[in-house]
Amino acid sequence: MLDALEILTTVLVGLMVGVEFSVAFVMNPIFNALPDDSNQRARSHGGRMLGAVMPVWYIGSLLLVVIWAVAGWHHPGAGLVVTSGALLVLSVVMSLLLLVPINNRGKTWTAENRPDDWKEQMNRWDRYHYARVAVIVAAFTLIVTALT
Secondary structure (H helix, E strand, O other), rough: OHHHOOOOOOOOHHHHHHHHHHHHHHHHHHHHHOOOHHHHHHHHHHHHHHHHHHHHHHHHHHHHHHHHHOOOOOOOOHHHHHHHHHHHHHHHHHHHHHHHHHHHHHHHOOOOOOOOOHHHHHHHHHHHHHHHHHHHHHHHHHHHHHHO
């Protein structure tokens, strides 16, 4: 049973990291190369779509890590799983305090109502997102290491 939990958690967190890495280093650079209206529309749509999915993904990943840490407390690698869980908590806090407020504004913008500083706000979101990606990559690395 613990093996299945470890595999499920690793796959779920790994996919989340892959999506967030892709947003940071593939999708947003593509969007930034588009004309302003298309860039802003793509980011707004992405904010709506991923903004609906990612909270469940982050909390679900964290819950699975917590269950793994409890269920595997006396197994090798438990400390790595706990540390990974702490990093995932940090990523959720970062999301709530730094990224979600910007995303909630950005997902409602259109060419007609976007603020003059929309690019600066998106650049700030990108910087916070790079930091969050580093945190979840570290968390994923610890999860994978705990398996060995």
